[in-house]
Amino acid sequence: MDTTANGPTRVAPHRVGARIVLNGTTLTVGELIALADGAAVPTVDPEARERAVRSWRTAGQLAAGGRLYGRGTGVGAQRSVPVEEADEAAHSLRVLRSHAGGAGALLPARQVRAMLAVRANQLLAGGSGIQPAFIDALADALRLGVHPAVNEYGAIGTGDLTALAQTGLTLIGERAWISGERAWTGGERAWTGGEAAGSSGSSGSVERYPAQGRAGAGAGAGAGADGRSGASAGRALAEVPADPPADTPADPPAVSHRAQPVSPARLTVVPVAQPAAVSAAPLSGPVPHTAPVPVPVPAPALASAGFPAPVTLQPGDALALLSSNALTLGQAALAQRELDVLLRATHAVAALSLAAVSGSPEAYAAPVHALRPYPGAARAAGEVRRLLGLPDRPPQRQGRRIQDPFGFRAFPQAHGCALDASERLREIIEVEVNCPSENPLMDGDGTAAYHHGGFFAAPLGLALDAADLALLQTAQLSAARLAALGDPGLTGLSAFLGAGPASSSGTMILEYTANSALAELRSCTAPASAGHAVLSRGLEEAASFAGQAARQALRATDAYATVLACELVSSVRALRMHPVPPPVAVFAVAAAALPADTDDRPLTGDVTAATELLPVLAEL
Known part of the structure; x- marks a missing residue:
């Protein structure tokens, strides 16, 4: 097993039943829809992953011998501005942060999951130079039924830059994962197991998903917008129950003929950052709308809660992830x-x-x-x-x-x-x-x-x-x-x-x-x-x-x-x-x-x- 690409190679079985092999060459529209709808889970073809490993090594070797665009240089009109070798990792992080400027409504989970599947498969085609740990994390997100918060506007057909930057920040732990399909909101609070949690980036807005009719842009969307959550400093996870409190309006009937349930009806917002201690103190009452920055969640806690562990960003990863129309x-x-x-x-x-x-x-x-x-x-x-x-x-x-x-x-x-x-x-x-x-x-x-x-x-x-x-x-x-x-x-x-x-x-x-x-x-x-x-x-x-x-x-x-x-x-x-x-x-x-x-x-x-x-x- 190759452990040099920031994580062990994951040897996945061939397609069996509701499993779809991602190999970078044979993904069909039907298989992509199955992954988007949660009707199938992905496995990564080991030969395709090895191809991605070779591409990652090639990028490192070529960068050592001369500048590569976006790695040894700025991006866009800054293409001729050099980046010092010691600054390349920090440069990649700045690229992700600066390009995560999407706006508008949050996209339905189904569309975001389709984007994750496309990007994972494209990266397995080889040629990106990205570290393969990103491929593993994308596949993990699909398997676990989680997705990043992605805004509607930001692309003009030359790469889905804002959507993939938001995704990249989620993969490395700077933005929240969203799990499930809907949340009930009330004013500036989101119900979380009978307790109320503030939403630092939202005022009780609601996103419409095909599968459920309503979905939370309250606790989930607002948190995802800037990497902050309404959870208190002593609570890392905020889960919205499948049944709202008695004083919460009932969910309206679904109206879309494209209804495709993806996962149980709950929304989990997970604010993450670099590993740190997590307090287990329970949430005891309403959290102010101006909630503090969330407590970081270490990788083991994320894994036990069913979320991908953060990937450590390396030089060149940012542009390699962004160069796609995956969404x-x-x-x-x-x-x-x-x-x-x-x-x-x-x-x-x-x-x-x-x-x-x-x-x-x-x-x-x-x-x-x-x-x-x-x-x-x-x-x-x-x-x-x-x-x-x-x-x-x-x-x-x-x-x-x-x-x-x-x-x-x-x-x-x-x-x-x-x-x-x-x-x-x-x-x-x-x-x-x-x-x-x-x-x-x-x-x-x-x-x-x-x-x-x-x-x-x-x-x-x-x-x-x-x-x-x-x-x-x-x-x-x-x-x-x-x-x-x-x-x-x-x-x-x-x-x-x-x-x-x-x-x-x-x-x-x-x-x-x-x-x-x-x-x-x-x-x-x-x-x-x-x-x-x-x-x-x-x-x-x-x-x-x-x-x-x-x-x-x-x-x-x-x-x-x-x-x-x-x-x-x-x-x-x-x-x-x-x-x-x-x-x-x-x-x-x-x-x-x-x-x-x-x-x-x-x-x-x-x-x-x-x-x-x-x-x-x-x-x-």
């Missing part, structure tokens, strides 16, 4: 997976709508798409045929329409573009999470370091923008089909599928709800890659803004789920009103899950149920 890639992977699920669910919803208006199968005929061979369009048409049991070559149509509106007739063409864009996005993400992007990049043969721009995330940003634009095209057709379902001239049914008097509104309001969500989606399609910035005294005169594109993609998928759910509610209602509903599995599944009452009534519950049904339809 953006994690967010992009979450968006791509959600997009993939929704696009597959769209096949089922569009098929139901086609059946509801007795639409023509000719637009979905296999010969049509064989002659214009776009993979996505052919797949979309084929899926609709499969779900409705249609033949590849439909018989001569005898109906009241020669052809249908675009929402039905052009569906394969528009939706196919979204399928192709989603697949392209997945391919780019899987390239980026499995290759080194660090600057400078250590050569695998140990003889050179290359200064380059591999951290410039143009491929990712452009792919995200393209996916949003393609999604808009298919979302607009979903809204068009929703409108068609309310038209008696197309369905042969009552206007807006009302079941009472002729003046009944039926599903009329769903057009408004869908178009409201569609407007949100449309606002997400302004290409983030069209942005421009000149920074660091003109040295960095361009940016990809991939981080903004990733956040837009997450919002776009949320909005699209609502658009599609509105169409699903209407299509199922329309088919229920048909004399003979289609005898296909997709209708049976949808009808069993959605309310059958057709009276004029609030439809929010119907839309919520339809949204939750989309992942099920995606698997049919």
Whole structure:
């Protein structure tokens, strides 16, 4: 075992069950999502870790023979300012501290965990020159279910500098770990086992997590923001119980269709620093909002409490950790997976709508798409045929329409573009999470370091923008089909599928709800890659803004789920009103899950149920 890289080499088993091997070369979007959701734990491939050890040794050898950017020099516009050899370790710490300037809301645990997984895997690709103890600590954090507090704003697509600096300070023990998913807050206090603890960096703010609906930015977020905690000088750990006190408002119901629990519902904020004695005196009452700096927690105490031991920062570690778009890639992977699920669910919803208006199968005929061979369009048409049991070559149509509106007739063409864009996005993400992007990049043969721009995330940003634009095209057709379902001239049914008097509104309001969500989606399609910035005294005169594109993609998928759910509610209602509903599995599944009452009534519950049904339809 190699103990020279600040810790023993951890020999992990191959993937078994809920274990995913990180080796720097084969991580998939699906595996990344499993790690982010806590559905799997990582193990580090020993050969990949040895590759990282060689890269770390190469960096040390090259630095001894001449200056390396960010190690023997300043960073950014300070690139030509030399750093004395004796000051290199302190310089690395200053880089982390000075770059931990993120702002805005704290990010959900799921996104931060995705970032940790990406960064660990990238470092195992070799080339960073970082000490491998950082890789071990990242993997430990994922296994233990803890994450750093990371703010939303700070990156422009040339490296997630603030997020990774905040992560680095947490890994070395200067900032707090957060464990769990939520906390109940009250004013300037956070409940901790019936006792109140102040939050030195927060005023009872609340963060929303997909899994739980609410999460603590009170005790946890505020502490993480500056390395301070509301814990008293005599208490090192503050745990929020799963059940709030009786006078604490109940948690609202989760509303996201992406709910993925990661760990038990508790928030633990652990202020850490260099080893020192820890007092075991209990907390006996409310702690003032202006709480003192927390007591340092030594490594053994951290380990026994289930937190990674702090890593000792060495020369060159700071820039090696920061040179990555790991957060953006994690967010992009979450968006791509959600997009993939929704696009597959769209096949089922569009098929139901086609059946509801007795639409023509000719637009979905296999010969049509064989002659214009776009993979996505052919797949979309084929899926609709499969779900409705249609033949590849439909018989001569005898109906009241020669052809249908675009929402039905052009569906394969528009939706196919979204399928192709989603697949392209997945391919780019899987390239980026499995290759080194660090600057400078250590050569695998140990003889050179290359200064380059591999951290410039143009491929990712452009792919995200393209996916949003393609999604808009298919979302607009979903809204068009929703409108068609309310038209008696197309369905042969009552206007807006009302079941009472002729003046009944039926599903009329769903057009408004869908178009409201569609407007949100449309606002997400302004290409983030069209942005421009000149920074660091003109040295960095361009940016990809991939981080903004990733956040837009997450919002776009949320909005699209609502658009599609509105169409699903209407299509199922329309088919229920048909004399003979289609005898296909997709209708049976949808009808069993959605309310059958057709009276004029609030439809929010119907839309919520339809949204939750989309992942099920995606698997049919």
